[in-house]
Amino acid sequence: MQTEFDVVIIGSGAGGSPIAYTLAKAGKSVLILEKGPLFRPQYQNPQGLSDFKRDELFADGPEKRIRIPGVANFNEAFYSSHVEPDINDEPHIYRDPNGQDRATIEGYTAQVVGGGTQLYGGVSLRFTPTDLRLQSFNAGRNDLKNDPNGDVQREARDWPVSYDELEPYYVKAEYLVGLNGTVDNQLKPFSKDSYQPPLEPNPISNYAKAGMDKLGEQLGAGKPIKPYRTPLAVITRDHEPSGRKVPKDPETLKTSYVNRFGCPLGVKSSTWVSLLSPIASLPNFEIRTNCVVTHLESEGSKVSRVVYRDPSGKTRFVQGKLVIVACSAIESIRLLKLSAQLSSEFNKRINQNDLLGKYFLTHCFGGASALMPTRSDKTLALDADWATDACATDDFLKSRGLWAGGAVYNNTSDQALPISLGRTHGSRDLDTLWKGFIEDTSLAAQGLTDFLDNNIGRGLSVSFMANQVPLKTNRIELHPTIQDKWGRPVAHIIKQWHSHDRYLMDTLAEMCGQILKLGGNTIPGEFKFEFQGQGGVYLAENALARIANHILGGARFGNDRNDSVLDRNCKAWDFDNLYVTDGSFMPTSGGANPTLTIQANSFRVADELLKRL
Amino acid sequence: MAIEILQTDDQYVLNHCTKFLARDNKDPRHNFGQLSNDDPRSRIAENWRFPIIDSYSDGKDFVKSYSSNVVTFVYQQPGATPPTDVAVIGTFANLYEPIPLKPVNFVGEPTGYYALSIVVPKAQFHTYKFIVNGQAIIDPINPQRTQLDNGQLWSRFFTQLCTEPLNFEDWEFDIVTRLVDHILPFRTKEGENFLNRYYNFLGKQDKQVQYAYAYRLDESVGAANFIDNILAREENHHLIDYKICLGQINQILRKRNPYVEPKNVSKELYIDLYNEMATNQVNGWNYQQYQEPRFFLQLLRRHTFSGAFSHPKYGGNVGGTGWAYLSERYRDQNGKTLFDWRRAIEAPLGLNSDYRG
Numbered sequence: 001m002q003t004e005f006d007v008v009i010i011g012s013g014a015g016g017s018p019i020a021y022t023l024a025k026a027g028k029s030v031l032i033l034e035k036g037p038l039f040r041p042q043y044q045n046p047q048g049l050s051d052f053k054r055d056e057l058f059a060d061g062p063e064k065r066i067r068i069p070g071v072a073n074f075n076e077a078f079y080s081s082h083v084e085p086d087i088n089d090e091p092h093i094y095r096d097p098n099g100q101d102r103a104t105i106e107g108y109t110a111q112v113v114g115g116g117t118q119l120y121g122g123v124s125l126r127f128t129p130t131d132l133r134l135q136s137f138n139a140g141r142n143d144l145k146n147d148p149n150g151d152v153q154r155e156a157r158d159w160p161v162s163y164d165e166l167e168p169y170y171v172k173a174e175y176l177v178g179l180n181g182t183v184d185n186q187l188k189p190f191s192k193d194s195y196q197p198p199l200e201p202n203p204i205s206n207y208a209k210a211g212m213d214k215l216g217e218q219l220g221a222g223k224p225i226k227p228y229r230t231p232l233a234v235i236t237r238d239h240e241p242s243g244r245k246v247p248k249d250p251e252t253l254k255t256s257y258v259n260r261f262g263c264p265l266g267v268k269s270s271t272w273v274s275l276l277s278p279i280a281s282l283p284n285f286e287i288r289t290n291c292v293v294t295h296l297e298s299e300g301s302k303v304s305r306v307v308y309r310d311p312s313g314k315t316r317f318v319q320g321k322l323v324i325v326a327c328s329a330i331e332s333i334r335l336l337k338l339s340a341q342l343s344s345e346f347n348k349r350i351n352q353n354d355l356l357g358k359y360f361l362t363h364c365f366g367g368a369s370a371l372m373p374t375r376s377d378k379t380l381a382l383d384a385d386w387a388t389d390a391c392a393t394d395d396f397l398k399s400r401g402l403w404a405g406g407a408v409y410n411n412t413s414d415q416a417l418p419i420s421l422g423r424t425h426g427s428r429d430l431d432t433l434w435k436g437f438i439e440d441t442s443l444a445a446q447g448l449t450d451f452l453d454n455n456i457g458r459g460l461s462v463s464f465m466a467n468q469v470p471l472k473t474n475r476i477e478l479h480p481t482i483q484d485k486w487g488r489p490v491a492h493i494i495k496q497w498h499s500h501d502r503y504l505m506d507t508l509a510e511m512c513g514q515i516l517k518l519g520g521n522t523i524p525g526e527f528k529f530e531f532q533g534q535g536g537v538y539l540a541e542n543a544l545a546r547i548a549n550h551i552l553g554g555a556r557f558g559n560d561r562n563d564s565v566l567d568r569n570c571k572a573w574d575f576d577n578l579y580v581t582d583g584s585f586m587p588t589s590g591g592a593n594p595t596l597t598i599q600a601n602s603f604r605v606a607d608e609l610l611k612r613l
Numbered sequence: 614m615a616i617e618i619l620q621t622d623d624q625y626v627l628n629h630c631t632k633f634l635a636r637d638n639k640d641p642r643h644n645f646g647q648l649s650n651d652d653p654r655s656r657i658a659e660n661w662r663f664p665i666i667d668s669y670s671d672g673k674d675f676v677k678s679y680s681s682n683v684v685t686f687v688y689q690q691p692g693a694t695p696p697t698d699v700a701v702i703g704t705f706a707n708l709y710e711p712i713p714l715k716p717v718n719f720v721g722e723p724t725g726y727y728a729l730s731i732v733v734p735k736a737q738f739h740t741y742k743f744i745v746n747g748q749a750i751i752d753p754i755n756p757q758r759t760q761l762d763n764g765q766l767w768s769r770f771f772t773q774l775c776t777e778p779l780n781f782e783d784w785e786f787d788i789v790t791r792l793v794d795h796i797l798p799f800r801t802k803e804g805e806n807f808l809n810r811y812y813n814f815l816g817k818q819d820k821q822v823q824y825a826y827a828y829r830l831d832e833s834v835g836a837a838n839f840i841d842n843i844l845a846r847e848e849n850h851h852l853i854d855y856k857i858c859l860g861q862i863n864q865i866l867r868k869r870n871p872y873v874e875p876k877n878v879s880k881e882l883y884i885d886l887y888n889e890m891a892t893n894q895v896n897g898w899n900y901q902q903y904q905e906p907r908f909f910l911q912l913l914r915r916h917t918f919s920g921a922f923s924h925p926k927y928g929g930n931v932g933g934t935g936w937a938y939l940s941e942r943y944r945d946q947n948g949k950t951l952f953d954w955r956r957a958i959e960a961p962l963g964l965n966s967d968y969r970g
C-alpha cells in the first residue's frame with residue numbers, strides 16, 4: 001500500500017476536490033482520504049444501478065433516539081440521512097440558551113465522496129465584491145443599526161484576496177463543475193459566461209419572479225434591478241469537461257428529488273462526478289474511501305504523518321509533501337484541535353495566536369413562505385428558479401443601516417413530496433423534523449385531506465442568505481466529556497446571534513415577504529393567496545445550533561499572522577506544508593451560498609500549490 | 614434450488630458496512646429499547662441494515678430486475694485471528710449447502726469483514742445461519758431473529774415488498790388497519806371513490822407487474838403492512854409500544870361494544886378513541902402500563918403517513934396508490950395532473966426511462 005504522496009487531501013468535498021483535480025492533472029501524486037463511502041451514479045456502476053435513490057425514506061432515515069450520556073436532549077428522536085453520521089456515534093454538541101449541552105445533527109454536510117455537494121441544493125451564486133471587503137465598506141459608518149458596541153467595525157475583515165483576483169477562479173469553477181443559470185441581471189462582474197442554459201422554470205416560480213421584479217423596481221429607483229435564473233449546479237446539456245451526458249430532452253431532468261438527495265443520474269454537479277471522476281483513472285491519483293483521519297503528526301514545521309483508520313478500524317498512516325485539510329469547517333477544526341491535543345509541538349504551531357476555532361461563522365438566513373393562488377406541479381423542478389441581487393447593492397445596505405447584504409432566491413422543490421411536506425410541517429430545523437406533523441393530531445381523515453389540498457403544489461418560499469457578524473466568542477471547541485465512536489472528543493459549537501444579525505435577518509425576511517406579497521397578490525386564481533410568515537433562523541427552536549449546512553470560518557485566512565489562522569494561500573502560518581481549504585478559511589461568510597466560493601478559492605490555492613511542487 | 618451469487622466488489626461492501634461496524638466505543642448508544650444494554654448489538658449503529666438489501670439489475674431487463682433484490686451478508690471477525698472459513702446456510706438455498714463468504718479487502722489487505730451477495734426474489738422471508746469454523750451461529754449483527762418450531766433461534770431477513778406478517782397477530786393487524794383507515798384520506802367519500810376506481814380499473818398488465826405484490830389492497834394502501842415491516846427492522850424499538858397499546862385498545866373496544874369484534878365495530882368508536890388518545894385522556898386506559906396514549910398516536914400517525922406515501926418497496930403505498938391518489942386529486946383545468954409522480958420514478962412502477970431505481 002503506497003504511503004508517500006506529493007499531496008494528501010483529507011475530505012473530497014468542495015474544498016478538497018478542486019485541489020485534487022488540478023494537481024493530479026498536473027501529474028503530481030495525489031491521495032484523497034475520505035471518511036464516507038463512494039456512492040456512484042448509475043452510469044458508473046457495474047450493476048447499472050445508482051447507490052443514490054429517488055426515495056424519501058432512504059434519504060431521510062427512520063427514527064432513532066439520542067442516547068449520548070449527559071446531553072439535555074437524551075432520548076429525543078432524531079432523523080439522519082443515509083450519508084450523515086449517526087449522531088449517537090459522532091454528535092455535534094451545541095450549548096443551548098440555558099447553558100445545557102444538546103446533541104444535534106446540524107453542522108454536518110454529508111459524509112460521502114463529494115461531501116456536501118452530493119446533497120446540496122446546488123445554488124451556486126458568486127459572492128459580491130463588497131462581500132470580500134466588508135471592513136473597508138463599513139469603515140467610519142455611523143448609520144449601522146443594532147450594533148451598540150461597534151462590533152461590526154471592530155470585527156469586520158476584508159479578505160486578503162479581492163474579487164478581481166478570485167474572478168478567474170469563479171469562471172474556472174463554473175465551467176468545470178457544471179452549472180446552469182443566467183448571467184444577465186446579476187450585479188457581480190463576470191468576465192465570462194460559462195453557464196449552461198436553465199430549464200423552463202416551474203410555473204409556481206412566476207409569482208417569485210413577479211415579486212422580485214416589483215421589488216427590484218422599488219429598490220432600484222429608476223434603474224430596476226431584475227431577477228435572473230438562479231445558477232444551479234445541475235447540468236442541462238452534455239458537459240464536456242466531466243464527460244457527463246443528459247437525456248435527449250433535458251426538461252425531463254426536473255424532479256423534486258434534488259435538494260437533500262444524491263443524484264442517481266449524476267447530473268447534479270457533485271465534486272465526485274464533476275471533478276474527481278475525470279481524474280479517477282489517472283495512475284497518480286488515488287482515493288481511499290471509508291477512511292477517517294484521526295489526527296496529524298508533525299516534526300518541526302512539517303506535518304509528517306496523516307494518521308487514519310481504514311474501513312475495518314485499523315490504524316494506518318500516510319505522508320504527503322503537502323497536506324490539505326478539507327473536512328468541512330467544524331470537522332477540520334476538530335481534527336486540528338485533536339492533533340494539537342496530542343502534541344505540544346503541533347499545538348504550539350497551530351495555536352500560535354489562539355485563534356483556531358474562533359470566529360466560527362454560519363449564515364444569517366431565513367425567508368418567507370406562502371400558499372399561492374394557483375397550484376403547480378412542484379414535483380417537476382430543480383431547486384431554485386429565480387434569484388435577485390436587489391438586497392445586495394451598496395445603496396440598499398446604506399439605506400437600511402446594514403453592514404452587508406444577501407442573496408435572495410426562491411425555492412421550488414421544497415415540500416413538493418408528501419413525506420417532506422409531513423416531516424417539515426411546522427418544523428424549522430433538522431432537530432424538530434416530524435414534530436409539527438405528529439403533534440398536529442387534527443391532521444387525520446378530512447383534516448389530512450384538507451392539509452394536502454392546501455399544501456400540495458401551492459407552497460412557495462423565498463430565502464435569503466447573508467453575512468453573519470464575526471464574533472470571537474462564536475467558536476468550535478472540543479467537548480470536555482462527550483466522545484465519538486473512536487473515543488475522541490467531539491466538536492462543541494458555541495455560538496450566538498449578534499443583535500445586528502437579528503436585525504439583518506428581520507430586514508431581509510421582510511424583503512422576502514414583500515416578494516411573495518407583491519407576486520402573490522398580482523395574479524388572481526382559483527385559490528386565495530395565503531401568506532404564512534417570514535423570519536430569520538434566530539427564531540428557530542434550536543437557533544443556536546441552526547446553521548443551514550453552511551459552516552464557515554474558524555480558521556480564517558488573512559495577511560496578518562496575529563489576526564488569522566491561515567495565510568492568504570490558506571497555509572497554516574507556522575507550518576510549511578499544512579493547508580486548510582474548506583469553508584473554514586472564510587473571515588466573513590459572504591452574502592450567498594458558499595460552495596462555489598469554496599471551490600473557486602480551492603482552484604486558486606491549487607495554482608499556488610503547483611508553484612511549490 | 615439454484616441460488617444466483619453476485620460478484621459485488623469489495624468497495625460496495627465497505628461502503629455499506631464501515632460506517633456502522635467500525636468503532637471502538639463500547640457504550641450501548643444504539644439501544645433505543647429494542648436490545649439489552651449488554652447485548653453487543655447495542656453498540657452497533659443501524660444494525661437493522663444487515664444483511665444489506667438492495668436493488669437488483671441484470672443489466673438488460675429492468676422490468677424483470679424489479680422483482681429481485683440483492684442480499685449481502687456481512688460477517689465481522691471478532692478479535693485478531695481470522696476464521697478458517699465463513700459460510701451461510703439458509704432457506705433461500707438448499708439448507709445442507711453452506712455458501713462461502715469471501716474475505717473483503719481494502720487496498721489489497723484483509724479487513725476482517727467477509728461478505729456474500731446473492732439474488733433473492735422480492736416479497737420473501739428467509740431464515741439463515743452463519744457457519745464459522747464449522748460451527749453454526751446466528752448472525753451476530755442482525756437484530757432480526759426467529760424462533761423455529763423446534764425452539765432453535767435463526768437469523769431472519771425479508772426482501773422488499775414483503776407481505777408476510779412479521780410481528781402482528783391477525784387481530785392486531787385488524788386494529789392497526791382500522792386506526793390507519795381513520796388517519797388516511799382514503800376513507801373519506803372521495804377517497805373511497807378513488808380507491809374503488811383505481812383498483813377496479815387497473816389494466817391486466819399493471820396488475821401482473823406492478824401489483825403482483827399487492828397486499829390487502831383495500832386496506833389502507835398497505836400502510837398496516839408497512840408498519841409491520843418497519844417494526845421488524847428499522848424501528849424495532851417501537852414494537853413494544855404497538856404490542857402494549859394494541860392490547861389495550863382491543864380491551865377498551867371490547868368493553869365499549871361487547872357484541873362486536875374490535876375489527877368490526879363502528880367507525881365512530883375508532884374516531885372517539887382517536888380523539889381521546891389525542892388528548893391523552895382515554896377512558897379505560899391502563900396508564901400504569903403505558904403512560905402516554907398520545908405518544909402512541911403520534912407514532913402511529915407518522916408511520917401511517919410514511920407508509921402511505923413512501924416508495925412502495927417498503928411495503929405500503931401499494932403500486933404507488935398513495936401517490937396516484939394525489940396525482941388524480943390535483944389537476945389543472947385541462948385535467949392534466951399536478952402531481953406527476955410517475956415521471957421521476959423507475960419503470961415499471963413509474964415511467965422514467967433514465968432512472969432505474
Ligand SMILES: Cc1cc2nc3c(=O)[nH]c(=O)nc-3n(C[C@H](O)[C@H](O)[C@H](O)COP(=O)(O)OP(=O)(O)OC[C@H]3O[C@@H](n4cnc5c(N)ncnc54)[C@H](O)[C@@H]3O)c2cc1C
Pocket residue numbers: 010011012013014015016033034035036108109110111112113114115116117119120121122123124259260291292293294326327328329331332335548549550551581582583584593594595596598
Ligand atoms: C442539504 C444541503 C443543501 C445544501 N445546499 C447548498 C446550496 O444550495 N448551495 C451551496 O452553496 N451550499 C449548499 N450546501 C452546503 C454545501 O454542501 C457546503 O457548503 C460544502 O459542501 C462545504 O464544502 P467543504 O469542502 O467545506 O465540506 P464538504 O463538502 O462537506 O466536504 C468535507 C468532506 O470531508 C470528509 N471528512 C470529514 N471529516 C473527515 C475525516 N476526519 N477524515 C476524512 N474525511 C473527512 C467528509 O466526509 C466530507 O466528504 C448544502 C448542504 C446540504 C447538506
